[in-house]
Amino acid sequence: MTSTGFILQQLVNALFLGSIYALIALGYTMVYGIIELINFAHGELFTAGAFIGLIVLSALQSVGWVDSHFILTMVIVFAMAMAYVAVLGVALEHVAYRPLRDASRLAAILSALGMSIFLSNGMMLSQGVSDRAYPSIFGAEGITVMGAKITNGQIFIILLAVALMVALQLFVHRTRLGKAMRATAQNRTMSRMLGINIDQTIRITFIIGPALGAAAGVMVGLYYGAVRFDMGFIFMIKAFAAAILGGIGSIPGAMIGGLIIGGVEVLWAAFLPSAWKDVTTFTLLILVLYFKPSGLWGQGDVEVRV
């Protein structure tokens, strides 16, 4: 393996992991941007997406669709997982967050933590405590560029993640609903006075954020090959760090933050002693917050800005 190949391979590894973190981080950042709440149950929504993907994919595999209608199968699997988790997200908002919208922030955070435990235990009871194997859709086939091996599965997942992020950017900046979201994020009271339907805007946020998380869940299942009820926790920690690093509330911040966290994690382990991998990731987070408390793309507290 040449040095170029080695570096290229590690960059692919980093890009892959970073895109997954970015997709999950978007869910945190969007919800925070709109209602200033850290949705601690987001990691569980991500896991729920992975399980729905598993159930749908297993069903489609048993009727042989994976071989005969590959693209259609993927569309159905991702669509079902995202739709189900979007419904779950809206329900979560309705049950756990809406009644507390005008209560103290601590109450909402406790409610989020409670929902996280509730969902996690629910999945434990319904899906079991152990790893569930995902059907092997992508084998070891792929392309080799200058000694770096990129599997078809990696290409598919990276492209899909990028497509979802581009679609989100277009939605937020090019549509009326997106504009309403940005306005609500800036100043909820003023937006309401101008006739924006705040409830609807929040609901849309709780559709998009969890749906992106669900897509990331399916990707993790497809690529790593196993899902478990508590797998959301480790991904949540990393994605949360990514959202904070990028500046919580900022959509491009979450994407870049995800890529940075994934990149540091992989590249540190690649070139320096791997025992220190996680220490470095979080040291970097502390350093960034020390010099720029609102994160790399953060714009400071909304109240201050207004």
Added chain:
Amino acid sequence: MKKIAIVIMCVALIAGFHGMAAAKTLKIGTLSPLTGPYAQDGTDIKQGVLTAVKVFGKLPGFDKVEVLPGDSACDGGKATMAANKLINSGVQVVVGAYCSSATEPAQIPLMDAKIIMITPASTNERLTQKGYKYFFRMPPRDDVQAWSTVQFLEKKLKAKTLALIDDKQTYTAGLTANITKFAKKDNMIKIVAHEFITPGDSDFTAVLTKLKRLNPDAIYMGVYQPEGSKMIRQARKLDMKSTFISEDAVYHPKFLEVGGKAAEGVYLTFAKAPDSPERRAFEKTYKKMWNAKSIGSYAYYAYDAGMMTLAAIKKAGTADPDQLEKTIRENTWPGITGKIKFDSKGDRKLAHIIWVVKNNKFVPYWNPITGKDL
């Protein structure tokens, strides 16, 4: 007259309570991770003990046998808390824990409370070297395991270079330290890298790519099954040419299920599985009782621990820790993992063999003691 009546009533009450206490229940606690990444193995252990209690049936001298499951979560703090909880609920014997890093701290309160502790899974050699009288271990030790691995690498694989991966826990770090020690002593294999991963992680491509560039003859995966299954899949996707070797924590049906085709050709160390009618009967009962397709490797040891405990209590006629300890140590017990006889430290004389994954099954491959193919 009234006073006398009250006194008689009190005496009757006390006698009554005493009579109730005499309705004797044997309480066996289990300590294993029922939550967290290793919950599969933890559940296997709990179910193994419950199966033993059911199969053994009536225990003379006791009205009933109760199993109290404790959750050690593969975490020292949680294991100690769970151990204390079991002590407070009055258990006489504890079967557990799974991770060596959970067993080690849990030993302290249990040994202080004079409770017999039998681990069905923890293999770090340190556990039996503390002079604890009431501690017994079912599986073979990690220094034996590491020795078998090094023998295999030197004599069968004839590997010249080796890379180690571990997740920094007591069990895995102990294994890689032992392998390093044995390899250095023989000086036939060069250890070219020692990499680390974090338990619970999913992505190991960075470390694997690093090892791909070094291209050692063999790579040792010192991890638990959930990480091992994902690691081998990623290694195959990277087209790595090294031979992969792993250990008893990865030796689990789940490794075959999640690893699938990627698991083919992986070598693992695990004790021999003696074929006996009792073992087959256990497999049948277990599968039926828990509606299970496959049986976790540590369910066998847990079942043996449970059966041996009950047989020893029957023989000793009491659950008193000192007499029970003596009975367990002085006798040889039948078991589905081979004959059970403990030495003065609480270890069995069990050896490992090398297994290989072939057609999605674990197949015996090589015996490090005789140096012969199996």
